[in-house]
Amino acid sequence: MKEKTSLPLRRIRAENITKAVKKLFIDANTRLGRDVVAALRAGLKNEQSQLGRQVLEKIIENAAIASKASMPLCQDTGLAVLFIELGQDVRVTGGDFSRAVEEGVRQAYDDGCLRKSLCDPLTRMNTGDNTPAIMHIDIVPGNQIKIIALPKGGGSENMSRAVMLTPAAGMDGIRDFILQTVEQAGANPCPPVIVGVGIGGSLEAACLLAKKALLRPVGRKNKKDRRLAEMEAKLLEDINDLGIGPAGMGGRVTALAVHTEMMPCHIASLPVAVNLQCHAARHAEVVL
Amino acid sequence: MNDMLPAHEENLIRVETPLTDGVCTSLRAGDMVLLSGDIYTARDAAHRRMYDTVRKGLPLPVDLKGATIFYAAPAPTPVGKVIGSIGPTTSYRMDAFTPVLLEYGLKGMIGKGNRSPEVIEAIKQYRAVYFAAIGGIAALTARTVKKMELVAYKELGPEAIRKLTVSDMPLVVANDTRGGDLYARAQHKWRILV
Numbered sequence: 001m002k003e004k005t006s007l008p009l010r011r012i013r014a015e016n017i018t019k020a021v022k023k024l025f026i027d028a029n030t031r032l033g034r035d036v037v038a039a040l041r042a043g044l045k046n047e048q049s050q051l052g053r054q055v056l057e058k059i060i061e062n063a064a065i066a067s068k069a070s071m072p073l074c075q076d077t078g079l080a081v082l083f084i085e086l087g088q089d090v091r092v093t094g095g096d097f098s099r100a101v102e103e104g105v106r107q108a109y110d111d112g113c114l115r116k117s118l119c120d121p122l123t124r125m126n127t128g129d130n131t132p133a134i135m136h137i138d139i140v141p142g143n144q145i146k147i148i149a150l151p152k153g154g155g156s157e158n159m160s161r162a163v164m165l166t167p168a169a170g171m172d173g174i175r176d177f178i179l180q181t182v183e184q185a186g187a188n189p190c191p192p193v194i195v196g197v198g199i200g201g202s203l204e205a206a207c208l209l210a211k212k213a214l215l216r217p218v219g220r221k222n223k224k225d226r227r228l229a230e231m232e233a234k235l236l237e238d239i240n241d242l243g244i245g246p247a248g249m250g251g252r253v254t255a256l257a258v259h260t261e262m263m264p265c266h267i268a269s270l271p272v273a274v275n276l277q278c279h280a281a282r283h284a285e286v287v288l
Numbered sequence: 289m290n291d292m293l294p295a296h297e298e299n300l301i302r303v304e305t306p307l308t309d310g311v312c313t314s315l316r317a318g319d320m321v322l323l324s325g326d327i328y329t330a331r332d333a334a335h336r337r338m339y340d341t342v343r344k345g346l347p348l349p350v351d352l353k354g355a356t357i358f359y360a361a362p363a364p365t366p367v368g369k370v371i372g373s374i375g376p377t378t379s380y381r382m383d384a385f386t387p388v389l390l391e392y393g394l395k396g397m398i399g400k401g402n403r404s405p406e407v408i409e410a411i412k413q414y415r416a417v418y419f420a421a422i423g424g425i426a427a428l429t430a431r432t433v434k435k436m437e438l439v440a441y442k443e444l445g446p447e448a449i450r451k452l453t454v455s456d457m458p459l460v461v462a463n464d465t466r467g468g469d470l471y472a473r474a475q476h477k478w479r480i481l482v
Contacts, residue, residue, distance in 0.1 A: 062425035188401040190423040243478025250474025
């Protein structure tokens with residue numbers, strides 16, 4: 001393998017990380033991505049149910065209102081999930097990296113009128129500032145930091161599932177599990193959904209792949225593996241044949257896209273995770 | 289079974305709170321409703337508290353007779369606005385607490401997603417109604433709220449019980465007093481996967 005020469009060390013101030021994270025969560029929560037709006041408009045053309053079309057129209061109208069008024073698209077402004085690629089030639093100065101990120105989350109949810117939706121699992125008392133954030137950090141070559149904010153709503157997260165299938169279950173087993181997950185979810189995850197699928201790895205790796213799959217622009221097929229691209233297209237058809245429809249009130253548009261990521265797994269296992277994303281598919285990213 | 293979902297503007301039914309037996313029994317799954325009047329927000333934590341309170345024989349902080357509960361917790365209110373973004377949360381999590389609240393006079397519920405067989409049965413028994421709202425259109429829904437007042441469980445933060453005065457909030461009847469079920473009917477009509 002060709003060795004990469006390391007880049008000159010670059011200093012990034014912790015306060016700039018805080019500022020960036022704050023902006024990302026406010027932007028993500030108030031502005032729906034163009035890719036999502038385009039997918040919703042395409043859905044509107046395909047939807048045969050009149051009620052379904054009305055729901056899609058309202059979703060599109062809501063996105064315009066939210067953006068104009070800088071109001072959250074959805075009251076559930078989510079868990080603060082972050083995917084971070086930290087260049088190995090970056091030196092963070094003036095504070096701790098993780099604390100700087102947490103502070104950005106705190107400020108976004110406080111100053112941006114975003115709902116604080118985290119609580120103690122047992123007492124159910126709200127943590128008050130939407131922290132802790134859920135951070136996934138990769139160390140990568142380079143001297144930059146890429147931060148992706150993914151505010152993740154509870155309704156769609158609750159309908160997500162993981163399973164350790166047997167290798168014998170194969171492709172049919174994977175397909176059945178995904179379809180069952182979407183069908184059982186029904187109206188709960190706020191369809192039309194984006195279906196993130198992670199196949200392989202370990203239990204937690206499959207879950208992480210499924211969530212990472214949600215970061216793809218809506219409807220962009222898997223470019224690394226033709227098998228997966230084909231699976232995505234077939235699954236999208238099958239899911240839309242479930243008839244759940246927009247808001248679960250019936251119709252042809254149950255999902256906007258299926259995104260699948262895969263990695264090798266143990267010879268004994270076939271882990272599959274399905275991470276459902278509501279139609280308010282929010283994410284924003286920045287490179288520092 | 290009527291499998292047509294009425295979706296025409298002219299089919300809108302105006303309903304005012306507090307809800308009565310008469311109004312509830314007149315509504316049918318699939319009816320498009322514009323709801324006006326006072327409603328309460330309450331979701332997971334508030335339901336747990338109300339349930340525990342009535343089980344202990346203690347008085348509730350709000351009178352549930354004829355009341356409508358919106359399964360919701362708004363985003364914080366921006367300066368100059370009545371309320372922040374607001375919309376329905378998933379209703380099934382309230383199912384375990386719902387029959388008891390219906391027994392105490394609760395008439396209307398607003399949320400998203402289907403209900404348990406026990407709740408569907410209790411809606412028939414107590415002549416109540418479950419309305420479906422569209423999730424994820426919270427900036428739009430906030431416009432239907434004209435007034436907001438915190439009334440109980442302040443310490444629950446967003447999950448506190450708030451009284452909202454709403455005007456023409458668009459809803460669809462999901463479960464009615466005859467056992468009609470919007471979600472079940474919708475899937476029956478639109479599913480083509482074999």
